[in-house]
Amino acid sequence: MSEHQVVEHDVIVIGAGGAGLRAAIAAAAGGASVGLVCKSLLGKAHTVMAEGGVAAALSNADERDNWMVHFADTMRGGQYLNSWRMAELHAKEAPDRVRELESWGALLDRTPDGRMNQRNFGGHKYPRLAHVGDRTGLEMIRTLQDHGIHQGIDVHMEVTVTKLLTDGDRCVGAFAYDRERGRFKVFKAKAVVLATGGIGRAYTITSNSWEYTGDGHALAYHAGAELVDMEFVQFHPTGMVWPPSVRGILVTEGVRGEGGVLKNSEGRRFMFDDIPPLYQGQTAATPEEGWRYVIGDKEARRPPELLTRDHVARKIVKEVKEGRGSPHGGVFLDIAWIKQNIKDAEGHIRKKLPSMYHQFKELAGVDITKEPMEVGPTMHYMMGGVRVEPDSQMSTTVKGLFAAGECGGGLHGANRLGGNSLSDLLVFGKRAGEYAAKFAAGNSAVKLGDDQVKLAESEALAPLERDADADVGPFRLQYELQKLMQDKAGIAREETELTEALEGIQKLKARASVMGAGGSREYNPGWHTALDLHNLLTISEAIALAARERKESRGAHARVDYQAKDAAWGTFNHVIKKGKDGNMEIRREPLAAIRQDLQDIIKEQG
Amino acid sequence: MAKTEFQVWRGDSSGGELQSYQVDVGPGYVVLDAIHQIQAEQANDLAVRWNCKAGKCGSCSAEVNGSPRLMCMTRVDDLPKDKPITVEPMRTFPSVKDLVTDVSWNYEVKKTIQRFMPSKPDAADGTWRMDQYDVERPQEFRKCIECFLCQDVCHVLRDHHMHDRFAGPRMFVYVANLEMNPIDTGNRVAQLRDELGVGYCNITKCCTKVCPEHITITDNAIIPLKERVVDQSYDPIAKLLGAGKE
Ligand SMILES: Cc1cc2nc3c(=O)[nH]c(=O)nc-3n(C[C@H](O)[C@H](O)[C@H](O)COP(=O)(O)OP(=O)(O)OC[C@H]3O[C@@H](n4cnc5c(N)ncnc54)[C@H](O)[C@@H]3O)c2cc1C
Ligand code: SF4
Ligand code: SF4
Ligand code: FES
Numbered sequence: 001m002s003e004h005q006v007v008e009h010d011v012i013v014i015g016a017g018g019a020g021l022r023a024a025i026a027a028a029a030g031g032a033s034v035g036l037v038c039k040s041l042l043g044k045a046h047t048v049m050a051e052g053g054v055a056a057a058l059s060n061a062d063e064r065d066n067w068m069v070h071f072a073d074t075m076r077g078g079q080y081l082n083s084w085r086m087a088e089l090h091a092k093e094a095p096d097r098v099r100e101l102e103s104w105g106a107l108l109d110r111t112p113d114g115r116m117n118q119r120n121f122g123g124h125k126y127p128r129l130a131h132v133g134d135r136t137g138l139e140m141i142r143t144l145q146d147h148g149i150h151q152g153i154d155v156h157m158e159v160t161v162t163k164l165l166t167d168g169d170r171c172v173g174a175f176a177y178d179r180e181r182g183r184f185k186v187f188k189a190k191a192v193v194l195a196t197g198g199i200g201r202a203y204t205i206t207s208n209s210w211e212y213t214g215d216g217h218a219l220a221y222h223a224g225a226e227l228v229d230m231e232f233v234q235f236h237p238t239g240m241v242w243p244p245s246v247r248g249i250l251v252t253e254g255v256r257g258e259g260g261v262l263k264n265s266e267g268r269r270f271m272f273d274d275i276p277p278l279y280q281g282q283t284a285a286t287p288e289e290g291w292r293y294v295i296g297d298k299e300a301r302r303p304p305e306l307l308t309r310d311h312v313a314r315k316i317v318k319e320v321k322e323g324r325g326s327p328h329g330g331v332f333l334d335i336a337w338i339k340q341n342i343k344d345a346e347g348h349i350r351k352k353l354p355s356m357y358h359q360f361k362e363l364a365g366v367d368i369t370k371e372p373m374e375v376g377p378t379m380h381y382m383m384g385g386v387r388v389e390p391d392s393q394m395s396t397t398v399k400g401l402f403a404a405g406e407c408g409g410g411l412h413g414a415n416r417l418g419g420n421s422l423s424d425l426l427v428f429g430k431r432a433g434e435y436a437a438k439f440a441a442g443n444s445a446v447k448l449g450d451d452q453v454k455l456a457e458s459e460a461l462a463p464l465e466r467d468a469d470a471d472v473g474p475f476r477l478q479y480e481l482q483k484l485m486q487d488k489a490g491i492a493r494e495e496t497e498l499t500e501a502l503e504g505i506q507k508l509k510a511r512a513s514v515m516g517a518g519g520s521r522e523y524n525p526g527w528h529t530a531l532d533l534h535n536l537l538t539i540s541e542a543i544a545l546a547a548r549e550r551k552e553s554r555g556a557h558a559r560v561d562y563q564a565k566d567a568a569w570g571t572f573n574h575v576i577k578k579g580k581d582g583n584m585e586i587r588r589e590p591l592a593a594i595r596q597d598l599q600d601i602i603k604e605q606g
Numbered sequence: 607m608a609k610t611e612f613q614v615w616r617g618d619s620s621g622g623e624l625q626s627y628q629v630d631v632g633p634g635y636v637v638l639d640a641i642h643q644i645q646a647e648q649a650n651d652l653a654v655r656w657n658c659k660a661g662k663c664g665s666c667s668a669e670v671n672g673s674p675r676l677m678c679m680t681r682v683d684d685l686p687k688d689k690p691i692t693v694e695p696m697r698t699f700p701s702v703k704d705l706v707t708d709v710s711w712n713y714e715v716k717k718t719i720q721r722f723m724p725s726k727p728d729a730a731d732g733t734w735r736m737d738q739y740d741v742e743r744p745q746e747f748r749k750c751i752e753c754f755l756c757q758d759v760c761h762v763l764r765d766h767h768m769h770d771r772f773a774g775p776r777m778f779v780y781v782a783n784l785e786m787n788p789i790d791t792g793n794r795v796a797q798l799r800d801e802l803g804v805g806y807c808n809i810t811k812c813c814t815k816v817c818p819e820h821i822t823i824t825d826n827a828i829i830p831l832k833e834r835v836v837d838q839s840y841d842p843i844a845k846l847l848g849a850g851k852e
Binding site for chain 2: 040041042043044045046048049099102103104105107108109110112113114115116132135137138139142146147149150157180209210211242243244245246249250355358359362363364468473474475476479517518519520522523524525526527529
């Protein structure tokens, strides 16, 4: 057996984004000794990229807002496939979680009377997103990081977990390597929290970073956990489309929140053409009403650009398909036009959207205070995740394993509202950490099986022991997988293509099992990519399988061959689990009946 | 398509050298795209840090043609075309491998800085009222993405290696953010003077020039901090009263 270091903690948290940091802080507050593991340096996790804001019914910007409206908005956005209990907890607890950030040093933008300001975002009835310009994620992660480093948490940076260790149906630790030197680490823990984020690297065009290889989803699945809602992959309507090297990089919804409008090549605001029935009463009838909403007129309804992401993304695809797109295959997003309505519009745009201004100026040579941007859909967020108990965030099948943030499932149902992720991280990160500490306190020490560790070691070393050939190497296979998923399991889906995707994945799996990565164990991206690839393959299979099973269109899941939403399909979630024979199994899990008082709220909010 | 020559430093703590690679530079390419192409096609094991590819995370710091830059925000077509483009790791930090350096010192120093200490909430709802005007000053410092390019360029660290006495511009930006937070009650003046060594900065402003977030490090953070140190250290009455902040 090759050497490894054993690290022991009550709780280990895998992932140091918003969810992981918040979980680690909560677990430490609960009296546990805590280890925090992340693939990158501290403070670089994906959360740092979040732009628009964090949703919480603080009712600072509009006193009509409260948790009930937020709850109803979240359920409507998720097309009622959400875990209603999580949606309730989220709406109720988000305001306290956001306020808490200020007591840890965050400085969010203010209202004229000195409270936290809130902005409009798609699917939220009232201005609800607390923010700092368009760098809210940076504010949040830095606040949690700078608070977290004083809580006695042991941080293991640039360490990648490749396997969860189990004892029967209990998770007892994790196997990892450090990226710098390739040395192995075995984490022994009474409770494990997964907070590994999303899966964006399964697609070619994505707003996500290299870290998003679905590790938490895949680790949990192989340890016996259930995954839920894996067919629901959110494509953000506005990613950059030109130049090719920046394709997919996010253009925050905040642009539309500040008054940005979508136009096709004919100059038409096509979003007015088709308002879905669920939102008809809530959407502006004219551009003039839409603008009044943007500037805070409480009588006005929101412009159609602020409909939910799934809808806006599909409308953009339609314009492009029908030949009314922009030169590089997107549509136009125009914020410069607001100069017709306000003085010093250029200064206002630079102040409200500073990183968008720089991003376009420096990467695309476009001045957004003067010209429209070209935008198109980009894979952005994974609604599906580890299936958990709503209150504790513990896996439904693996004891001592918790999941929070983007790798956890349930809160968002078929479609997530913008801003509801950052709040998700805080609310359920805290809960996961708290319950993990409790679980650790209430359960005996664990023992690790040597066999599991040995197996994990040999699996990790395998790619280095095989011959390397860049033409069939890890980067090549990852590229082929991305293309397969983009083409066959992307924004508009179809039975035959999904079957092709599943077959393609099996072939890639076979190739991955004999793929070699050249070089040594020291900081070797080829080797790292080879190991991540297995996770990507697992979650890609789950996505394609669930997508093929759902024969309707709902939320982010759009089927070309079943374009209508079908009420019969709105009564269950898809749950995926590894079968006894090692194959992936999918089943229908009926939705839990919504508590009566919450049903009443949904009805009232219309 | 014409190829562009990139010379990338390959090596580790025991030494290394520039190696030449030919890259097909596509439209809009940034230096990080070129590095990725080399990594995917010619050198799978080329070590580089990156995350966001949009100038938001501060991971991809390196020295491009000798100047400290974010690789993801440096357009290839903005660089001179008549000579090869060199890409080297940050020189102020120990090498790990290729373009990756050991920046852990920064994290250690930060931990030693007196943490944020909020006042009691001043509003009935248990929160604080703060004016937008008052939060804007520290908000400038909170834009920092911890790319450590300012640390890389500062001669006190780069040439004089005073890591044990001098915390560097990034840490002064961090302290300034805490000191100017409207609800903070801490006082980091003695620490600035005795441990963080703000006095060693001789205001060359090199740090400000390289900051990708355009934080006016010297004028807005370091100089006001130096003034606090002078005011509180040498004003006998303030010293006697143990005065806090203005
Ligand atoms: C460009 C962009 C803008 C966004 N804007 C918003 C917004 O305005 N509002 C909003 O609510 N949401 C927004 N989102 C979504 C939101 O940012 C993410 O969903 C959220 O940050 C995810 O946080 P997390 O804590 O779950 O994961 P992350 O922040 O991604 O953290 C994941 C962590 O897990 C670690 N990790 C992963 N795998 C392993 C492994 N195998 N071993 C060890 N560690 C591992 C990583 O290193 C990292 O530390 C945006 C997303 C993007 C991409
Ligand atoms: S101004 Fe001061 S901190 Fe900045 S580079 Fe010069 S000496 Fe270093
Ligand atoms: S102050 Fe600027 S240069 Fe220094 S670490 Fe922060 S962002 Fe980078
Ligand atoms: S990759 Fe994030 S700043 Fe360059």
